Amino acid sequence: xxxxxxxxxxxxxxxxxxxxxxxxxxxxxxxxxxxxxxxxxxxxxxxxxxxxxxxxxxxxxxxxxxxxxxxxxxxxxxxxxxxxxxxxxxxxxxxxxxxxxxxxxxxxxxxxxxxxxxxxxxxxxxxxxxxxxxxxxxxxxxxxxxxxxxxxxxxxxxxxxxxxxxxxxxxxxxxxxxxxxxxxxxxxxxxxxxxxxxxxxxxxxxxxxxxxxxxxxxxxxxxxxxxxxxxxxxxxxxxxxxxxxxxxxxxxxxxxxxxxxxxxxxxxxxxxxxxxxxxxxxxxxxxxxxxxxxxxxxxxxxxxxxxxxxxxxxxxxxxxxxxxxxxxxxxxxxxxxxxxxxxxxxxxxxxxxxxxxxxxxxxxxxxxxxxxxxxxxxxxxxxxxxxxxxxxxxxxxxxxxxxxxxxxxxxxxxxxxxxxxxxxxxxxxxxxxxxxxxx
Ligand code: ADP
Ligand code: ASP
Ligand code: MG
Numbered sequence: 001x002x003x004x005x006x007x008x009x010x011x012x013x014x015x016x017x018x019x020x021x022x023x024x025x026x027x028x029x030x031x032x033x034x035x036x037x038x039x040x041x042x043x044x045x046x047x048x049x050x051x052x053x054x055x056x057x058x059x060x061x062x063x064x065x066x067x068x069x070x071x072x073x074x075x076x077x078x079x080x081x082x083x084x085x086x087x088x089x090x091x092x093x094x095x096x097x098x099x100x101x102x103x104x105x106x107x108x109x110x111x112x113x114x115x116x117x118x119x120x121x122x123x124x125x126x127x128x129x130x131x132x133x134x135x136x137x138x139x140x141x142x143x144x145x146x147x148x149x150x151x152x153x154x155x156x157x158x159x160x161x162x163x164x165x166x167x168x169x170x171x172x173x174x175x176x177x178x179x180x181x182x183x184x185x186x187x188x189x190x191x192x193x194x195x196x197x198x199x200x201x202x203x204x205x206x207x208x209x210x211x212x213x214x215x216x217x218x219x220x221x222x223x224x225x226x227x228x229x230x231x232x233x234x235x236x237x238x239x240x241x242x243x244x245x246x247x248x249x250x251x252x253x254x255x256x257x258x259x260x261x262x263x264x265x266x267x268x269x270x271x272x273x274x275x276x277x278x279x280x281x282x283x284x285x286x287x288x289x290x291x292x293x294x295x296x297x298x299x300x301x302x303x304x305x306x307x308x309x310x311x312x313x314x315x316x317x318x319x320x321x322x323x324x325x326x327x328x329x330x331x332x333x334x335x336x337x338x339x340x341x342x343x344x345x346x347x348x349x350x351x352x353x354x355x356x357x358x359x360x361x362x363x364x365x366x367x368x369x370x371x372x373x374x375x376x377x378x379x380x381x382x383x384x385x386x387x388x389x390x391x392x393x394x395x396x397x398x399x400x401x402x403x404x405x406x407x408x409x410x411x412x413x414x415x416x417x418x419x420x421x422x423x424x425x426x427x428x429x430x431x432x433x434x435x436x437x438x439x
Contacts, residue, residue, distance in 0.1 A: 001170065003032045003212045005181060005203035008039035009220040010277040011123050014077035017130060020218075023280055024176055025136045032168065032206055034181045035127055036199040037119025038074075041067075042182075045116050048099060052107040052115075061100060068096045071122065078126065084133045091125050114191045117144075120180035120199070128178045138176040141167040147184035147202060149192060155201075155264070156187075161209045168210060179206070200258035208268035215265050215272045217257065222276040223285030224249060224256055226298040227433045231426055236437065238285055238297050245297050245381050246272070246287040248415045252379035253302035262287065296382035296391060299432045301425050305337065305375040306356065307405055309347040312367025321366070322346065328362045337377060338408045338417055347406050349377060349419055375405065376422040380432060385413045392416050398435035402428050 004024060011017045017038075024033050037045075044067055051060035071092045079085045095118055102111050124140055131138035146163035148156040168177050181199020186192035194201045200217055207215035224246065225235035241249070243266035250257035256274060265272045266289075275284040310325065325346060329336055332355035336348045345367075350356075356371075363369045380395045392409055395416055406419035420428055 001030055001032060001168075001210060001212055002214045002216060003034060003203050003207040003210070004216045004218060005034040005199055006036065006277060007199065007217075007219045008036045008041070010218050011035055011127065012039035014074050016277070017074075017078060017123075017127055020277065021127060021130045021134060021136075023218075023277070025131060025134070028175070030170060030175055030177075032177045032179065032210065032212070033127075034179055034199055034203040034206060035120065035123045036181050037123050041119035041122070042116060042196070045099075045119055049107075049112040049115050052102055052111070057103045060103065064096050064099050068092065071096075074126070078130055079133055081133060084129055088126060088129050092122060095122055110190055113193060116193060117180075117183040117191050120183050124178050124180050131176055131178070136176060137174050138178055139167075139172075139174045141177050141179045143180040143183050143202065144185055144191065147205070149184050149186050149194070151187040153186075155184075155205050157205075157209065157264075160205060164206065164209050195258070197255070197258045200261040201264075204261045204264040204272070207270050207272075208264035211268065212270055215270055216275055217261070217272065218275045218277045219256060220276065220278060221256060222279055222282040223274040224254060224287075224298060226437050227429055228253070228255075228299075228301060230255075231301075232429050232433050235433065237282075239283060240290070240292060241285060241287045241297060242291050242414070243272075243287055243289055244412065244414045246285075248379060248381045248412070249298055249300045251302075252377055252381075252415075252417070253300040254298070291383065293383050294388060296380060296384075296394075296436050298381050299429060299436070300379050300381065301429055302337075302351065302377045302379070303422055303425070305349050305351055305377050305419065305422075306353055307347060307349050307372040307375050307419055308360070308363065309345060309370045310363055310367045311345040311370075313344060314367065324366060325363065328359055332359050334359060338406055338419055340406045340408065349375065349406065372405065374422045375419055376425045377417050377419055378425065378428050378432070379415050379417045380436070381415045383413070384409070384416055386410055394435060395432065398431040399428055402431070 006020050010020055048060045048063050075085055075088050128138050128140040146160055148159045150156045181202040182193050184192050203215050223237040226238050227235045229235045243262055247262040251259045272287040273284055276282050334350050334352050338349040340347045384391055402424045404418050404420055408417040
């Protein structure tokens with residue numbers, strides 16, 4: 001069985017939703033379909049939570065009524081029979097009334113997450129009804145019954161595997177099992193989510209749990225491009241990536257994939273295919289465990305990075321110094337992306353500043369600390385084994401007139417990363433494309 005995930009734009013209008021329904025039904029194969037919320041919905045739900053957090057009940061209600069009108073219009077265009085129109089209208093009315101009920105209670109992070117989960121509940125109900133109305137055997141399986149994260153926010157694979165099989169029975173005669181991306185329950189059993197863009201992660205987790213033949217991520221572009229198409233002109237699709245290369249690109253900013261999406265598929269050895277809903281016949285990108293030696297594949301960039309440097313003569317010939325630094329980050333649950341060391345100093349980059357002041361205070365006990373904000377990691381991904389000569393110098397050449405704060409190479413065989421100022425990002429990405437990919 002395959003798992004097919006469709007993102008927000010792919011289900012973003014009645015026509016797109018109809019196209020997706022046709023795409024998942026026409027081959028007659030049994031499959032699991034994971035859907036995101038219709039595009040814009042999760043952002044709008046977040047707006048509603050902001051209103052509730054500030055006690056702006058009227059503001060929240062105004063947004064909810066605007067959403068209700070938009071969804072009602074979608075319903076009138078999506079279904080042909082009155083029975084389906086009425087049934088789905090009733091469902092969405094219940095959901096929007098539920099959103100209004102939060103005005104009557106204290107509003108905490110728990111309620112916020114319940115609200116943010118509504119987008120995927122709406123889209124999956126609508127799509128399942130659309131498939132059923134067209135005569136296909138489709139079943140809506142509730143992600144909240146099987147998708148669970150533990151106290152560290154990691155998927156609880158044992159729970160997921162044990163519970164998903166209760167819903168997906170290959171002998172049931174159901175052709176299309178539809179479920180929600182993104183949403184889950186946490187260790188306390190409360191509604192939670194897998195972070196923004198997390199529907200990709202859902203698809204990969206489900207694929208691993210049911211030992212799928214393939215995981216397909218359908219979106220609005222023909223696969224992973226060799227640079228960020230939102231920033232660089234004339235990017236090209238990459239036809240094949242190694243799991244490790246895809247993981248590096250996703251982690252370092254290629255928005256087409258959620259940062260942790262590759263991991264479950266890789267662990268289970270299931271190929272991932274990135275495909276374009278608008279051009280279903282385009283080959284897209286295949287991600288698997290087959291390496292392509294000697295090729296630089298793509299470039300990605302991750303914003304909002306903070307660089308921290310510690311200089312200390314106490315580091316000279318000392319041992320245990322790095323451990324003391326790492327312990328500080330560990331105690332503040334902050335992960336380090338890049339690190340460079342010399343005999344008298346260490347520089348690191350982090351993307352979460354939730355505890356920055358306390359981290360800096362503790363680091364100051366170890367040496368002189370300096371901080372740079374608004375930085376960006378640019379990452380060149382491909383076969384970057386150390387004994388492949390010339391690849392790192394090609395990347396460095398491209399950045400010859402751009403100030404580079406840190407360089408990380410040799411950490412894995414798949415990437416070389418540069419820490420630069422965010423304001424230099426566009427120029428750096430364009431130069432790298434010109435140097436690395438121009439035929
Ligand atoms: P979905 O809503 O389907 O999950 P996303 O918006 O999350 O879609 O991801 C698709 C978008 O990712 C593309 O429209 C593109 O602008 C952006 N993107 C960023 N970097 C890349 C890249 N290297 N290759 C392809 N798309 C990328
Ligand atoms: N709807 C969620 C979001 O907008 C999850 C997703 O689309 O993957 O982030
Ligand atoms: Mg996405």
